[in-house]
Amino acid sequence: MKVSVTLEFLVLSAVLVWPCAWNIDINVEINCSQDWLMVYVSPDAQDGNNSYIFSDELILGQGCPATKIHTYRYDFVYLVSDCGIRTKVISKNTIHFETEMYFVPRNSRFENQTIPLECSASRKSMWLTAVSTDEDPKVPESVFMTNL
Structure with a gap:
């Protein structure tokens, strides 16, 4: 009887002092263009x-x-051809990028994490428009231009 009580105490003690690893809530913002992927990470974790x-x-x-x-x-600004960023053409006008952010903590009480990141961008230029594919791109008329 005395052995079972001691064994129960040891098991309970081991459970109470067993080191636990936690995830940290990381605040990540992602933006992209046809050529660039921009990821912004707050250094302040949202874990309380x-x-x-x-x-x-x-x-x-x-x-x-x-x-x-x-x-x-922290800014991570890279060309979409860098860092193993994966590119998918969704349609004639849309391109999609996928990658991951890896968190490898110094503190062993936190777990390594992989945060999947995705972003879509337009393949159309917002600066130049063409009337047809045979013509050169035209600069849109502006109220600031004069007919000289």
């Missing part, structure tokens, strides 16, 4: 424990570090 994310704990795609480090945000 006031956790701070260091820039070297984040990797975009296949080994791309932050391109600019601000006190309030």
